[in-house]
Amino acid sequence: xxxxxxxxxxxxxxxxxxxxxxxxxxxxxxxxxxxxxxxxxxxxxxxxxxxxxxxxxxxxxxxxxxxxxxxxxxxxxxxxxxxxxxxxxxxxxxxxxxxxxxxxxxxxxxxxxxxxxxxxxxxxxxxxxxxxxxxxxxxxxxxxxxxxxxxxxxxxxxxxxxxxxxxxxxxxxxxxxxxxxxxxxxxxxxxxxxxxxxxxxxxxxxxxxxxxxxxxxxxxxxxxxxxxxxxxxxxxxxxxxxxxxxxxxxxxxxxxxxxxxxxxxxxxxxxxxxxxxxxxxxxxxxxxxxxxxxxxxxxxxxxxxxxxxxxxxxxxxxxxxxxxxxxxxxxxxxxxxxxxxxx
Numbered sequence: 001x002x003x004x005x006x007x008x009x010x011x012x013x014x015x016x017x018x019x020x021x022x023x024x025x026x027x028x029x030x031x032x033x034x035x036x037x038x039x040x041x042x043x044x045x046x047x048x049x050x051x052x053x054x055x056x057x058x059x060x061x062x063x064x065x066x067x068x069x070x071x072x073x074x075x076x077x078x079x080x081x082x083x084x085x086x087x088x089x090x091x092x093x094x095x096x097x098x099x100x101x102x103x104x105x106x107x108x109x110x111x112x113x114x115x116x117x118x119x120x121x122x123x124x125x126x127x128x129x130x131x132x133x134x135x136x137x138x139x140x141x142x143x144x145x146x147x148x149x150x151x152x153x154x155x156x157x158x159x160x161x162x163x164x165x166x167x168x169x170x171x172x173x174x175x176x177x178x179x180x181x182x183x184x185x186x187x188x189x190x191x192x193x194x195x196x197x198x199x200x201x202x203x204x205x206x207x208x209x210x211x212x213x214x215x216x217x218x219x220x221x222x223x224x225x226x227x228x229x230x231x232x233x234x235x236x237x238x239x240x241x242x243x244x245x246x247x248x249x250x251x252x253x254x255x256x257x258x259x260x261x262x263x264x265x266x267x268x269x270x271x272x273x274x275x276x277x278x279x280x281x282x283x284x285x286x287x288x289x290x291x292x293x294x295x296x297x298x299x300x301x302x303x304x305x306x307x308x309x310x311x312x313x314x315x316x317x318x319x320x321x322x323x324x325x326x327x328x329x330x331x332x333x334x335x336x337x338x339x340x341x342x343x
Contacts, residue, residue: 028200031211036226037193038268042109042123042184049181051161056182058158059175061327064148066137067093069340073130073179076102079325082272083108083186088280092130093138094342100246101280106318107268109184111230116262116278117249118233124180128172142172148338149175154331186325188268188318195315203315210312213305218297222264228316229266236260236278239298246278271310271317285310 046052059065060079063072076090076098077083083104090102100116105123108114114126130136131145139145149155149170156170162178163169192211194202203211214220225231233249236242237260249258262278276282282291289306293299301309 027212028208031215032196032198034215034220035196037196038107038110038187038189038226041187042107048162048164051158052163052178052181053185055155055158055162056178056180057324058155058328058330059179060182062330064152064330064333064337065131065139065145065175067139067340068342071137073105073127074327076130076136077105079105079186080320080322082106082269082320084273086274088275090136092136093134096135098135100278101275103265104269104273105183106186106188107227107266108230109180109186110225110227111263111266112232113263117252118263119252122180123183124176127176127179127183144338145172145175146170151334151337152331153334186321188320190268190316190318192315204311206308206311207315208312210308210310211315213308214312217293217299217301217305217309219292219309222296223267227266227268229264229268232264233258233261234264234296236262236295238296240295242295244279248278267313268316269318270313285313289313 060073063069063075065072071092076085076092078085083106084102088101089098092098103116108126109123112118114120114123115129120126120129131139132142149159159169159174159178160166162181163174166174191202191207195208220228222232222234223229236244236248242260244260247259249261249263250256252258265276271285274283274285276285276288282288286306289309290301293301293306
């Protein structure tokens, strides 16, 4: 009694009980059975993987791979900004705008193909495209790229270490292979993955409810696999036509069935990668959820269901691997390194 009186006299009170930890349910077990966490890497490593990844990180930031020496992979796919630049379409050579939104490079190596239209089979093939694209990095030829790399003295030992046994390792293909090796390490597991692996408290109650809403609404019919997307192609406007001038995958295949068909984007880190869609025309995530429900599933979701799904999508945001993605100090140019060409 004296202790209680002393507590009241000092303004003390009985501490509130700790909130109970989430308990796995039968529904949780079913979800964990149908959903997949991210793997640690996108592909098995080879014997020279460490050197190849290191070289790839340098090349990812290498602006001398562009005609005017002012554009790199990281210009449009900023690694400290979740792999995007936050604009509807990106600026390339002399400020020219690309025709589509730059998708995130994080987890991209796990996708079935690269680019919105799937025209590149993997991240290694994708890395070859922008360097020679006249709107993006605008280099004139593969030979011109190789000449630049060979003119920078410190790249010779890096290429030799990454591609041992090759008499002439500085090639256009090896440049792309090194960038791809680096990108294959850009895997970003989040609280969602910890929950899938059995950590019940990794998701909040709202996020767990949102996951159920996400599944029940039918979102997983397209946003599937460990990346929750990137595994298939789908027509934009399945239930009702969606207005866009972009012909999508049809421009690659010339198959009428592929008109206005695009690769389904991944939802990993989706809260950080606005604006959305192939043209960057959707500014906010709640709007994007509503648009997808309407045009792809034929559903008008009430605001509370939209917000529930958005709450779950927040659990897909990961902490970025700051040390791995830090910009390296690029090697100095050699006496024969070409100067910037603004033409």
